[in-house]
Amino acid sequence: MPIAKQIGRMVEASAMIKAMFEEGARLKAEHGAQNVFDFSLGNPDVPPPAQFKQVLKDLIDDDEVNHGYTPNPGIAAVRQAVADYLSAEHGVPFLADAIVMTVGAAGALNDIFKTLLNPGEQILVTAPYFVGYNQYAVMAGAVLKSAPSTADFHLDPAAIEAAVTEKTRVMLINSPNNPTGAVYSKSELDELGAVLERASYRFGRRIYLVSDEPYRKIVYEAEVPSVFQSYPHTIVVNSYSKELSLAGERIGYLAVHPDAEDAGLIAGTAGFINSMLCVNAPAMMQRAVARLQGVTVDISIYQRRRDILCRGLADAGYEFTVPLGAFYLFVKSPLADDMAFVNLLKEELILAVPGVGFGAPGYFRLSYAVPDATISGSLEGFKRTRKKV
Ligand code: PLP
Numbered sequence: 001m002p003i004a005k006q007i008g009r010m011v012e013a014s015a016m017i018k019a020m021f022e023e024g025a026r027l028k029a030e031h032g033a034q035n036v037f038d039f040s041l042g043n044p045d046v047p048p049p050a051q052f053k054q055v056l057k058d059l060i061d062d063d064e065v066n067h068g069y070t071p072n073p074g075i076a077a078v079r080q081a082v083a084d085y086l087s088a089e090h091g092v093p094f095l096a097d098a099i100v101m102t103v104g105a106a107g108a109l110n111d112i113f114k115t116l117l118n119p120g121e122q123i124l125v126t127a128p129y130f131v132g133y134n135q136y137a138v139m140a141g142a143v144l145k146s147a148p149s150t151a152d153f154h155l156d157p158a159a160i161e162a163a164v165t166e167k168t169r170v171m172l173i174n175s176p177n178n179p180t181g182a183v184y185s186k187s188e189l190d191e192l193g194a195v196l197e198r199a200s201y202r203f204g205r206r207i208y209l210v211s212d213e214p215y216r217k218i219v220y221e222a223e224v225p226s227v228f229q230s231y232p233h234t235i236v237v238n239s240y241s242k243e244l245s246l247a248g249e250r251i252g253y254l255a256v257h258p259d260a261e262d263a264g265l266i267a268g269t270a271g272f273i274n275s276m277l278c279v280n281a282p283a284m285m286q287r288a289v290a291r292l293q294g295v296t297v298d299i300s301i302y303q304r305r306r307d308i309l310c311r312g313l314a315d316a317g318y319e320f321t322v323p324l325g326a327f328y329l330f331v332k333s334p335l336a337d338d339m340a341f342v343n344l345l346k347e348e349l350i351l352a353v354p355g356v357g358f359g360a361p362g363y364f365r366l367s368y369a370v371p372d373a374t375i376s377g378s379l380e381g382f383k384r385t386r387k388k389v
Contacts, residue, residue, distance in 0.1 A: 010138055017131070017357060024351045031349060037378035039366040040351045042178060042328065044245040046297045046369070052244060055291045059284060070280040073271030074101025074253070078290040085293040086236075086255055090226040098256045098263065100271045101281040104247070105214045105239035106132060108254040110277055111270045112210055112235050113140035113170065121169040123210075126155060128330065128360035130178045130212070143167075146359050152321050153180035153330070157191045164199040170208050171196055175224060176215040179358045179365040180330040181323020186225040193231030200233075206261045209234040214252070215326035217243040217296045220303045222324040232259040235266070240289050242327075243296045251285035302327045305368040305375055312379035316386045329366045330355070334389045338364050344388060348381030 001008060020040065028036045059065050073079065079096035087094045102108040109132075113123065119141035125133055127146040137144035147163035150156045160171070173192070175184040184192075192209070200207045211227040213236055228234055239252025256267040274280070309329055310322055319332040335341040338354040342364050345352050355363030368375060 036349045038351045042367050048245045055288050070283050072275035078286045081290040090228045092228045102252045103250045103278045104252040108237040109136045111273045114273045115269045117142040122167045123170045125172040128358035153182040155188045161195045166203045172210045174212040176325025179328045183222045183324040189230035212237045214239045219325040232257050249285045308375050316383040327369045
């Protein structure tokens with residue numbers, strides 16, 4: 001076989017998702033896209049804030065702006081702008097050196113995993129988790145291992161402590177969470193910090209916390225506590241894909257806590273890895289986001305959609321925890337076989353993702369990054385499918 005064995009296995013593992021998308025495309029071709037209720041993608045449809053267009057126009061008109069390579073970890077002034085914003089947001093004094101501008105959160109995760117993990121070492125994550133993590137782990141030659149979360153999808157410190165081994169190098173968390181919408185509280189982050197401190201001592205080796213936060217700004221009646229305050233050996237990964245609806249423009253960053261063990265070495269090496277993987281993050285987008293620190297899309301649009309969807313599904317008899325952040329609803333499948341239930345929904349032209357893809361069989365995920373009309377138009381179909389089973 002011309003394909004590397006491990007990559008071949010990854011391609012096979014993603015066959016289910018590929019088949020699902022192909023089936024969705026077939027249904028849209030057959031019935032018309034407007035008649036298919038597609039909740040499968042986390043691709044933001046809310047427009048970027050008006051300031052984004054203006055900033056791009058300003059950059060185009062600025063003769064000082066060039067389109068050459070940038071320094072590998074990012075343009076100095078851009079890293080400084082991010083560092084200043086994070087210092088104020090988290091109450092931690094970041095220097096520009098602690099920041100690496102990346103190709104989205106995905107680029108940042110690839111950089112930091114490659115930086116921290118030797119082949120065969122483990123990344124510990126709580127299930128359910130974002131599907132991409134398996135792929136990033138493979139790209140780093142690492143092993144993704146999962147510990148269960150609590151029944152309402154929060155951190156379970158005892159389960160995490162039991163799952164840590166001498167091979168655990170990174171604990172990976174994601175809050176607000178994809179696929180559950182859970183937002184971790186300050187006290188659970190503090191408890192996690194204590195678990196990681198104890199485990200690092202027990203195994204005689206620092207375990208780093210990587211906090212993947214692309215949905216940090218998409219929260220409803222909730223605050224996302226600063227994870228840097230709970231554990232200093234933390235690297236935050238973030239992106240502008242969701243908070244500015246720039247997913248296709250591929251821009252994000254990673255930030256290393258200044259008090260993390262070997263912080264300078266880690267940030268410097270992550271910048272070096274960035275050069276090996278992608279040379280540098282897109283130059284125009286670096287310059288654009290530097291001028292848009294603290295600006296976000298209109299979050300009330302997602303909140304309205306969440307409320308319409310939650311009300312409709314609760315009326316139809318579905319069970320779920322109301323999400324406090326991100327734009328996903330993780331629903332208990334009325335059939336134990338979530339794949340079979342997702343297929344039943346398809347008969348109503350509703351596309352959802354089975355929980356098994358997130359390491360959580362018995363659930364399905366709905367993305368409400370879709371127009372209001374998609375949500376309201378689907379509710380009768382959800383009701384009929386619920387009655388069928
Ligand atoms: N992490 C999580 C939890 C995500 O949901 C996604 C994308 O959906 C990513 C990382 C990758 O985001 P980006 O587009 O910034 O690479």
